[in-house]
Each structure stands twice: as structure tokens, then as C-alpha cells.
Amino acid sequence: MDKELKLRILGTHNYESRDTRYVSFLIDDILALDAGSITRALTFSEQEKIRAILLSHGHFDHIRDIDSLALPSKNAGLTINVIGIPETIQLVKSTLPKIYLEPNPLLPTYVLEEKNPYETFSVLNYGVTILPVNHSIPASGFQISDEKIKLFYTGDTGSQLSHLWNHISPNVLLTEVTFGNENIDKARSVGHLTPFLLGEVLEEFESVHGYFPRVIATHFNPFWERTIRQELQQLSEELGIEIIISIADQIIDL
Secondary structure: OOOOOOOEEEOOOOOOOOOOOEOEEOOOOOOOEOOOOOOHEEEEHHHHHHHHEEEOOOOOHHHHHHHHHHHHHOOOOOOOOEEOOHHHHHHHHHHOOHHHHHOOOOOOOEEEEEOOOOOOOEEEEEEEEEEEEEEOOOOEEEEEEEEOOOOOOOOOOOOOOHOOOOOOOEEEEEEOOOOHHHHHHHHHHOOOOOHHHHHHHHHHHHHHHOOEEEEEEOOHHHHHHHHHHHHHHHHHHOOOOOOOEEOOEEEEEE
């Protein structure tokens, strides 16, 4: 039997508190999607397994632990590839101490790689396609593929995603849902999704591909979370599909 792709949920919120962590995910223990809560969710030995990080954009809740992961990784003699669109990588480069980016004295802790939208490349044992999404700053999503699974992680995005579906055909959609439907105007203005807007995205996807992907929802605003959960349940029933509400420390075999 083919090995399943393992998705570990490290954090699922856009605000941090004792009970909520910034967004971050881990594929097969080695590839991180965003870096909001890597060091807060993982032991040192688990952190040392990470070999690459895909960054969707430069907002603090998605990149915060790039800094805090650097010192233990440097002390362990590790080099981690950090990949994103040029705007994201330049922001990270401007904020990290140079000691983590130069061979000082052995290997750099981070190798920063700029990738352009619609570019396809290999990371570790995965194929990756980077795609532009609609957000308040330049941002991207990533389709990560192995022999069996194609997972598209949206990062932070609004609902204008129809331009993506002729380029990728994921069977799993890991997507943000930040606000409840009552706050739809704000969501549209700053490039986020509500359950209603997610429904629009899924219907556009189905019209192109003829199927709905498996959906995993994340990036909740804690003050809207109860409403989001209720509205996602309604959307699930309307479309006749399962929508998984991500929870910190959850492991999902894809």
C-alpha cells in the first residue's frame, strides 16, 4: 500500500493566546507550510526534522517562528530551505540576522529561495506549484503533490480564485476561513474567506473539475470561531461534502 501523506496541524488561528496558536502545518514531519507556531507546537527533536518551509506571505501570524526556529536549528548544524514569492522572501531577509543566512562558520541556517507565481519546482520529495491568491499584501498558495495526493494550501486569500483551477487540480483543499458570514464585507475588503465565500470558491472549483476536493478549514478569528463552525456545518450539508474543522495538534492522514 502506498504511504499516506501525513498532515499535522500545528496552529489554526490568526490571533494568539494561551488557547490559540498562529497558523502552521507540517507535512510528513519534514515540510512546513507557514511558520506561525512551529516552535510552540514542536519539541526540539521534532523541529530538527524540518528541511523546508513554504511561506504563503509576510504577515506576522504566518512567519513569526522563522526567527525563533533559527537558533536551535543553527546549534544543531541544520540548513532549512525557506521558499516563497519574492515579496515574502525579501521581507524575511530584511528581518533575520545575517548570521542565519551566511556560512558562519559552517552552513547557513536558512537558504532563502524566491519563486515566481505559476512556477512548478521540487522540494524534498514533493512537486510544488506556487500560485497567486487575493490578499491585502502579495500572497501565494501552494499545491504540494506526491504520487498519491495533491494538496492545495491557500494561505490567506479572498474568494477570487477562479484563475487557479485551470492550473491545478487538488484532491485536498487546506483553506482559510477567517470570518463569519455577517462580516463578509470586511472579509472581501482585506482578502479573507467566510463560509459563504468558501461556498462560492468550491462551486467554481466543481464547475471546472467536476468534483469537490476534500476540505480542511483553518485560520479562524477566535471571536468568530463559534459562528464559523456553525456556518461551515450548514455549508457542508448544502454541498453534501465533509468539511474538516482543523484543530491544533491534529494529525490527518491524506
